[in-house]
Amino acid sequence: MSRLLITGGSSYLGQHLVAQARRHPGVERALCYTYYNNDPLRGPEGRRLDVRNGEAVRRLIDAFRPDVIVHTAGSNRPAETMDAVIRQGAEHVTEAASRHAARLIHISTDVIFDGRHAPYREEDRPQPLHAYGRAKAAAEGIVAGYAQHVIVRTSLLYGLEKMDRGTEWVVQAIRRGEPVTLFTDQFRNPILVTALAAALLELAEHTYTGILHVAGAQRVSRADYTLRLLRWWGVEPGKHVTLGPSDGDRWPLDTTLDISRAQALLKTPLPGIDALLPSIMPIS
Ligand SMILES: NC(=O)c1ccc[n+]([C@@H]2O[C@H](COP(=O)([O-])OP(=O)(O)OC[C@H]3O[C@@H](n4cnc5c(N)ncnc54)[C@H](OP(=O)(O)O)[C@@H]3O)[C@@H](O)[C@H]2O)c1
Numbered sequence: 001m002s003r004l005l006i007t008g009g010s011s012y013l014g015q016h017l018v019a020q021a022r023r024h025p026g027v028e029r030a031l032c033y034t035y036y037n038n039d040p041l042r043g044p045e046g047r048r049l050d051v052r053n054g055e056a057v058r059r060l061i062d063a064f065r066p067d068v069i070v071h072t073a074g075s076n077r078p079a080e081t082m083d084a085v086i087r088q089g090a091e092h093v094t095e096a097a098s099r100h101a102a103r104l105i106h107i108s109t110d111v112i113f114d115g116r117h118a119p120y121r122e123e124d125r126p127q128p129l130h131a132y133g134r135a136k137a138a139a140e141g142i143v144a145g146y147a148q149h150v151i152v153r154t155s156l157l158y159g160l161e162k163m164d165r166g167t168e169w170v171v172q173a174i175r176r177g178e179p180v181t182l183f184t185d186q187f188r189n190p191i192l193v194t195a196l197a198a199a200l201l202e203l204a205e206h207t208y209t210g211i212l213h214v215a216g217a218q219r220v221s222r223a224d225y226t227l228r229l230l231r232w233w234g235v236e237p238g239k240h241v242t243l244g245p246s247d248g249d250r251w252p253l254d255t256t257l258d259i260s261r262a263q264a265l266l267k268t269p270l271p272g273i274d275a276l277l278p279s280i281m282p283i284s
Contacts, residue, residue: 002026002030002067003030003031003032003064003065003066003067003068004021004027004030004031004032004066004067004068004069004070004204005032005033005034005060005061005064005066005068005069005070005102006018006021006031006032006033006034006069006070006072007033007034007049007051007069007070007071007072007073007089007093008034008035008036008071008072008073008074008075009033009034009035009039009041009045009046009072010033010035010036010037010038010039010040010041011072011073011075012157012159012162012164012165012193013072013107013157013193013196013197014033014035014072014073015040015041015162016159016162016193016194016196016197017070017072017197017200017201018031018033018041018043018045019041019197020194020197020198020201021033021201022043024201027201031045032045032046032047032060032064032066033045033046033047034046034047034048034049034051034060034073035047035048035049036048036049036050036051036073047060049073051073051074051085051088051089051092051093052081052084052085052088052089052092053092054088054091054092054095057089057092057093057095057096058092058095058096058099060096061093061096061097061099061100061102062096062099062100065100066097066100066102067102067103068102068103068104068105068204069093069097069102069103069104069105070105070107070200070204071089071090071093071104071105071106071107071143072107073085073089074086074089074090074107074135074136074139076132077165082131082132082135083131083135086132086135086136086138086139087135087138087139087142089139090106090138090139090140090142090143091142093106094106094142094143094145094146094149097146097148098146098148101148102148103148103149103150103204104143104146104148104149104150105149105150105152105200105203105204106139106140106143106149106150106151106152107152107154107200108136108139108140108151108152108153108154109132109133109136109153109154109155110153110154110155110188110189110213110215110252110255110256110257111128111129111130111132111133111136111251111252111255112126112127112128112133112136112137112140112153113126113127113128113133113252113255114127114128114129114252115129115186115251115252115253115254115255116252116253116254118187118219118254118255118256119219119256119257119258120213120255120256120257120258121213121258121261122153122210122211122212122213122258122261126140128252129249129250129251129252130250130251133252140211144211147209148209149209149210150203150206150208150209150210150211150212151210151211151212152199152200152203152212152213152214153211153212153213153214153215153257154191154196154213154214154215154257155188155189155190155191155215155216155255155256155257156188156190156191156225157190157191157193157196158190158191158192158193158225158229159192159193159194160192160232160276162193163229163233164193164229166226167226167229167230167233170182170226170230170241171230171233171235173240174235174236174237174238174240174241177240178240179240179241179242180240180241180242181241181242181243181244181246182222182223182226182227182241182242182243182244183221183222183223183244183245183246184221184222184223184243184244184245185221185245185246185253186221186222186246186251186252186253186254187219187220187221187222187253187254187255187256188215188219188220188222188225188255188256189215189216189217189218189219189220189256189257189259189272190215190216190220190225190273191214191215191216191270192216192271192276195216195268195269195270195271196214198268199214199262199266199268199270200214202266202267202268203266206265206266208265212261212262212265213257213258213259213261213262214259214262214266214270215257215259215270216259216270216271216272216273217259217263217270217271217272217275218272218273218274218275219254219256220272220273223243224279224280225273227280228273228277228278228279228280229277231277231280232277
């Protein structure tokens, strides 16, 4: 790989991806990452970019001339700008990528599915239930119009060195003494963030195009997942944490991804959570 651009280098995923890319043979001198509000990495390769600004996206990509773009910017945060960042970002990055015939790896999510027909394969039709899922599904549609694309759908991201944002939210609520319900009826296949970063760098040098499900090898409930992580981080759930079902139809219940295609295609191992964090729940 010669020239790699990572959008959202300041994201939870982006920070791990940039760290690995810096050590990746051939990339160390041809790496650029973008941030918007914060640059926790403070690297010489960092550039501020608002992906909603098409002219700015074009200028940056024309100047850097990437061979590969990994577009991670566009999560469910912040809520106020989420929709525009995801949709316009995908549009602007895809348009600029096509001007340079760059390979475009776009990060998507399992919550484009309705959660009623798991496990989901790459061919399954997105049926999002909420605004974030709808925006990410729309972004996929934009990216899919460009031949040199890979749409990577993934699941909950967690790390063993840096706490993920979801767990951080639960820990803060526990510390404030607020009640938290950990859902026993929502199932995902979480992935170690460093494994996803490694898979993305492998894909950057691959010839595969199309959709690819890259997640952990094991289905687990949100409750089981969060309890494992709380124990890993040494946080006692205490009396404010309860286990129970989620509230109605607002969230997809089971968005487990079938990852058999990624397992066949990639050398990068995609371990399940049991391999990394033992369960403390009697039933999952
Ligand atoms: N986290 C998960 O569990 C999960 C699960 C499935 C899929 N994903 C996907 O993985 C990717 C990374 O998620 P994440 O949770 O790691 O992200 P995150 O930590 O929430 O970070 C969001 C990123 O978007 C950037 N951003 C916000 N507004 C922007 C704008 N106007 N222009 C450019 N960049 C902007 C932020 O930059 P600043 O911080 O500098 O403002 C930050 O880099 C996303 O595509 C997400 O959909 C995540």
